[in-house]
Amino acid sequence: MSAVLTMEEAEPAQVVPSRHTGRWITATVVLVLVALLLYAMATNERFQWDVVGKYLFADPILMGVLNTLILTVLAMIIGIVLGIVVAVGRLSDNFIVSKAAWFYAWFFRGTPLLVQLLFWFFLSALVPRIALGVPLGPELFSFDTNSLITPFMAAMLGLGLNEAAYMSEIVRSGISSVTPGQTEAAKSIGMTRLQTMRRVVLPQAMRIIIPPTGNETIGMLKQTSLVLVIGYSELLTSASLIYSRTYQTIPLLIVAALWYLFITAVLSVAQYFLERRYGRGFSPLSAIRVDKNKQDKNTVDTDKLDKDTSGPAVPANGPASGITTSAPSANTEIPS
Amino acid sequence: MNKPMLKASAVCKSFGAVEVLRAISLEVAAGEVACLIGPSGSGKSTFLRCINHLEKIDGGQMWVDGDRVGYRLVGNKLHELKEREIALRRASIGMVFQQFNLFPHRTALENVTEGPIIVKGVRRQQAVEEGRALLERVGLGNKMHNYPSQLSGGQQQRVAIARALAMKPELMLFDEPTSALDPELVGEVLDVMKDLAESGMTMVVVTHEMGFAREVADTVHFLSEGVLVESGAPSKVLSDPDHARTQSFLAKVL
Numbered sequence: 001m002s003a004v005l006t007m008e009e010a011e012p013a014q015v016v017p018s019r020h021t022g023r024w025i026t027a028t029v030v031l032v033l034v035a036l037l038l039y040a041m042a043t044n045e046r047f048q049w050d051v052v053g054k055y056l057f058a059d060p061i062l063m064g065v066l067n068t069l070i071l072t073v074l075a076m077i078i079g080i081v082l083g084i085v086v087a088v089g090r091l092s093d094n095f096i097v098s099k100a101a102w103f104y105a106w107f108f109r110g111t112p113l114l115v116q117l118l119f120w121f122f123l124s125a126l127v128p129r130i131a132l133g134v135p136l137g138p139e140l141f142s143f144d145t146n147s148l149i150t151p152f153m154a155a156m157l158g159l160g161l162n163e164a165a166y167m168s169e170i171v172r173s174g175i176s177s178v179t180p181g182q183t184e185a186a187k188s189i190g191m192t193r194l195q196t197m198r199r200v201v202l203p204q205a206m207r208i209i210i211p212p213t214g215n216e217t218i219g220m221l222k223q224t225s226l227v228l229v230i231g232y233s234e235l236l237t238s239a240s241l242i243y244s245r246t247y248q249t250i251p252l253l254i255v256a257a258l259w260y261l262f263i264t265a266v267l268s269v270a271q272y273f274l275e276r277r278y279g280r281g282f283s284p285l286s287a288i289r290v291d292k293n294k295q296d297k298n299t300v301d302t303d304k305l306d307k308d309t310s311g312p313a314v315p316a317n318g319p320a321s322g323i324t325t326s327a328p329s330a331n332t333e334i335p336s
Numbered sequence: 337m338n339k340p341m342l343k344a345s346a347v348c349k350s351f352g353a354v355e356v357l358r359a360i361s362l363e364v365a366a367g368e369v370a371c372l373i374g375p376s377g378s379g380k381s382t383f384l385r386c387i388n389h390l391e392k393i394d395g396g397q398m399w400v401d402g403d404r405v406g407y408r409l410v411g412n413k414l415h416e417l418k419e420r421e422i423a424l425r426r427a428s429i430g431m432v433f434q435q436f437n438l439f440p441h442r443t444a445l446e447n448v449t450e451g452p453i454i455v456k457g458v459r460r461q462q463a464v465e466e467g468r469a470l471l472e473r474v475g476l477g478n479k480m481h482n483y484p485s486q487l488s489g490g491q492q493q494r495v496a497i498a499r500a501l502a503m504k505p506e507l508m509l510f511d512e513p514t515s516a517l518d519p520e521l522v523g524e525v526l527d528v529m530k531d532l533a534e535s536g537m538t539m540v541v542v543t544h545e546m547g548f549a550r551e552v553a554d555t556v557h558f559l560s561e562g563v564l565v566e567s568g569a570p571s572k573v574l575s576d577p578d579h580a581r582t583q584s585f586l587a588k589v590l
Contacts, residue, residue: 189430189451190503192419281440281443282483
């Protein structure tokens with residue numbers, strides 16, 4: 001038999017990758033546009049980059065950054081903690097509790113944040129004194145609302161209570177994503193409802209909760225600029241105080257924007273690590289990435305998952321009669 | 337005869353208008369392996385879930401190791417137990433589920449040590465030692481640090497058995513433990529259960545594996561439409577059943 005190789009059967013000499021001409025054209029166009037934009041920004045004197053540089057690390061701006069960060073963190077803490085409470089309330093079997101939680105989310109999501117902020121700030125007009133005491137009995141504490149509700153308090157309450165309404169929906173979807181079987185398994189080993197929630201349900205819900213919470217945090221960072229209206233000196237307020245004096249509006253807005261961008265970048269990195277932490281165990285691939293030392297071993301494990309049952313093969317003579325297997329597996333034998 | 341580990345007396349359960357259990361009465365002695373068989377929808381799994389109070393019974397009474405399940409008799413009234421008391425009782429009853437229900441965010445070893453550490457307050461070091469021994473016992477000594485998603489179905493179910501055993505239960509409940517497994521993985525799980533039975537564990541097993549019931553069970557109970565049709569030694573119930581319903585069921589599955 002003589003094997004005659006045609007041209008097509010012979011070992012090809014070289015692989016020529018496809019050219020993707022369209023991609024190259026698009027990339028070139030984008031690069032040119034970006035270059036033009038950067039050139040325009042650098043050469044347009046009205047951007048006043050020297051002023052940007054001068055104020056970027058100015059004390060009032062840095063104080064504003066700090067206050068923005070404090071406000072973001074505190075409002076998010078209130079939002080997350082209260083959000084979990086409202087979400088758990090929403091899922092409660094108690095009719096009143098679940099409806100109250102629904103009402104909370106409806107009310108705070110249904111009114112503009114700006115209105116809520118102003119409302120808290122002007123609370124003293126509505127309730128001049130806040131008193132804590134026994135109903136119809138003696139008063140225990142009493143505050144002048146005006147001294148209690150500083151711009152900072154109003155900002156924190158307004159942002160935090162509003163955030164809790166949004167967070168409650170995020171937490172609720174996370175909790176609902178955990179299968180009922182998980183709760184039953186936790187109960188079956190004797191966990192109470194609280195232990196089940198803390199040890200089994202919430203850690204798994206976190207995987208669903210974290211990405212949108214990252215979005216919320218980044219959103220909150222910028223939402224804090226709304227407190228400009230009640231005069232708390234966060235980043236944008238600080239910038240506006242300067243430009244209302246110097247009329248260098250654009251460069252100072254750029255200063256603020258640069259800081260917001262920088263903090264957002266930092267938050268995004270934090271979110272990435274949190275997501276990886278709570279993704280543990282949910283895909284074999286993620287586990288490999290977490291533990292680089294075991295990478296090779298794990299890759300092998302997942303590859304031969306189906307075959308590797310670490311016991312001798314079960315007789316393949318029919319599924320239903322599989323139990324009559326008289327060959328005890330060496331590995332699964334219980335040492336007596 | 338020992339005092340029964342499980343005693344059910346005229347247990348009834350309804351979901352809405354559907355009567356799932358109709359006056360089920362049976363006893364399981366300490367050390368006994370009882371298999372519940374019957375067509376799907378016959379109430380076997382529901383009965384099993386009533387034993388550790390995952391489902392409330394609507395009528396009749398049930399005792400595990402002499403303790404009334406879910407209620408306390410005060411005078412002539414039954415008071416429902418507090419959540420903590422129910423949890424305490426459940427801690428001494430192991431349960432293995434059809435869908436394994438391992439905690440996916442914890443490794444095999446963490447799954448096994450979770451109960452002892454969190455519920456019983458065992459020291460971590462001791463729990464880990466015992467957990468390792470249990471995983472060795474079910475043949476998974478080399479998979480301790482794998483997450484459930486990295487294990488086959490049979491391996492997951494063996495971890496689930498180890499997790500239940502870690503609580504040192506006096507009674508083990510198995511709810512169709514091999515029904516979700518690929519056929520070639522069924523044997524490894526049944527082997528573990530067989531060894532467990534030989535070690536003297538009291539077991540109530542809902543199963544479709546007639547071979548396992550024949551070989552391992554001391555008593556087989558056949559349920560149909562919420563009624564306990566017949567009980568007896570596997571050789572009797574599975575080979576020479578008295579009732580027509582048992583006969584027709586066995587004709588279909590054997």
